[in-house]
Amino acid sequence: MKKLAYYFSFLPFQLNFFVLLFVTAGAYALVQNKYSNLQEQTYFILLLRALVMFTAVLFMLMVGIAFFTALICWLYFWVYRRSHKESPLQVSIGDGDKAEAGYISLGLLATGIIKPLLGHVKGRIVFADNRISAALTLDEPVFGKSPLIRTAIKAGRPVWIPDIKEHEVQKAVLYFEDMFRLFSFPFVVSNIQKLLTVPARSEAIAVDVNPDKTQDQTQRIQTPRKTRGELLNYKNFEAGDDIRRIVWKIYAKSRELVVKIPETMDPYASHIHFHPSFYTSTMVSDDLKNAMLNYYKIRIRQVYEALLRTEFAVKYIPDQELAAADDTHEEEATWLYELSTSVWQSAKDATDYMASRREGIYCISSLIPMFEMEELFSNKTPDTLVILVKVSDLWQNQQAFHWTSLFMKTDEHPLDALKRKWLLSPHRRKIITNEKQVQQYLEGQLFRTIIL
Structure with missing residues (x-):
């Protein structure tokens, strides 16, 4: 099911397109079925046919504007991608490439993007284990030296990533959507990148330790x-040891003579x-x-x-x-x-x-x-x-x-x-x-x- 949903995400037609097509076709079929056999050319029939014709032309005009505005932006990014060697996309979690596991801000930064007229640009991140992130809407501009010139556009949203491990990003998919969300042209960008989720910090605890020397002490x-010290470390009883330091509780349990170390x-x-x-x-x-x-x-x-x-x-x-x-x-x-x-x-x-x-x-x-x-x-x-x-x-x-x-x-x-x-x-x-x-x-x- 995950693979099927992944492949369906590459369809250029959105749900709104099929809804509009169904409603328009249904209305046209209803009018044709009810009024096509009438012989009388009344004003109502003429007005109804003119309304149907106007709706059809308006529908074609809307579809055309939506199609070309999204397609032009998609073509521009295609040209931009071919002319630049570096990847135009950068994936981030938290404030960079490392964050504490749980609800994490998943971000996507893209350059060379032109948004369709009143439309949207969305992105999805594909991980190496075939996981696909939720859609991220790139709507936050990033400015360079000039506050009037946008250099990039980014998106971010909190997502649930509980697994503490290194996540390998394989690619990212951008979707150029028109103003009516009728079309969505996908663009796949290979983006090998690693993101690390670390254990979350928890309440501080105290651990009492008194270790032996495990390395040469030079510091x-x-x-x-x-x-x-006493009550901390022990050793086996040897000749010359003070018998007053024998731990009789341990002897009663294990029948071994051990003494406290001063x-x-x-x-x-x-x-x-x-x-x-x-x-x-x-x-x-x-x-x-x-x-x-x-x-x-x-x-x-x-x-x-x-x-x-x-x-x-x-x-x-x-x-x-x-x-x-x-x-x-x-x-x-x-x-x-x-x-x-x-x-x-x-x-x-x-x-x-x-x-x-x-x-x-x-x-x-x-x-x-x-x-x-x-x-x-x-x-x-x-x-x-x-x-x-x-x-x-x-x-x-x-x-x-x-x-x-x-x-x-x-x-x-x-x-x-x-x-x-x-x-x-x-x-x-x-x-x-x-x-x-x-x-x-x-x-x-x-x-x-x-x-x-």
């Missing part, structure tokens, strides 16, 4: 920080290795899974920015191979690009980086099956911090049913319809049960756990 800080003052900045995991298994349909992925990315950004507010240097380590960002010179853009372009993955070797490392900060989703937990976190030390994101919480703030819609028309959030599908999903109970099991497992480990 000295002004105020020495406390590191490896607190010291470290004058160097430590590094945090942040490991977000997108490992999961196929439990739900693609649309529900994509919505949960978007929610998971928002939570990861919330945690990562909380780590950035600490005095430690934070390094984002993705669990999958990603294309390099175009603006890698900006450190913030690099990690945000890697987060935004990550996808759910189920490759077993991609999770080895979690199981092989003993320490660090890990962020996992509740879509990881319970039977994978022990393999991933069996060798973690008390220095490890695991952050669990319960992706089913996405649906808590959504309303599946709006009772007010029975009495009045209400605007429904796009996620509300997905919540109804979530409530009817046969895998919902399985996911919620898995979340509870994972949470109980993590809370029973020696390392620290944060539940979001």
Whole structure:
């Protein structure tokens, strides 16, 4: 159906043209059927025939004016496009080529446009996954140095783009419409362009961390920080250790002797290795899974920015191979690009980086099956911090049913319809049960756990 609607959008005839044609033909047929056999040439018959003739001529004149005004503007843009190497169209989201996912201002800027007399110029954006945007009316002039000379024309409207990823624009289609909207001449412009939607900022949270040194410490800080203090870090009991520092609670649970490490003052900045995991298994349909992925990315950004507010240097380590960002010179853009372009993955070797490392900060989703937990976190030390994101919480703030819609028309959030599908999903109970099991497992480990 999407392809059919796409191809129908290239028809040069608008709905108004067919309506006018039907009404005119119907009126002419009615007059001919009722009055064509009359022999008497009364004034009424003559006047009626003259009126029909006048209507036919006026219709032809209107159609001709509408046709040629739109066609001339289309031909002018065709000549302009052939004489310029650069693309006359530029697509934007938000204030540029990057914006937070959700309701985003989608814009289109075009040069070399002459609007038809009292007509309109509209545009649609075609993405690589065959998605077509809503029609954008180019009605806002852009002036250069002179306030009287228009250099371009642009359009913009808020659209719902929930998926957090890199969107590839394949082309844009311009439609030159006449004043009566009888004709619409399309013009396709190839416009390979990439637009990035990033996770939206959410409420700030605090994450208490005290990492080990993960890299050589060369950056000295002004105020020495406390590191490896009591109740924070432990190590196995060795000969010469103070037996008063033995943690008997851990011994009673695991039969291993560990001691508290005395607190010291470290004058160097430590590094945090942040490991977000997108490992999961196929439990739900693609649309529900994509919505949960978007929610998971928002939570990861919330945690990562909380780590950035600490005095430690934070390094984002993705669990999958990603294309390099175009603006890698900006450190913030690099990690945000890697987060935004990550996808759910189920490759077993991609999770080895979690199981092989003993320490660090890990962020996992509740879509990881319970039977994978022990393999991933069996060798973690008390220095490890695991952050669990319960992706089913996405649906808590959504309303599946709006009772007010029975009495009045209400605007429904796009996620509300997905919540109804979530409530009817046969895998919902399985996911919620898995979340509870994972949470109980993590809370029973020696390392620290944060539940979001």
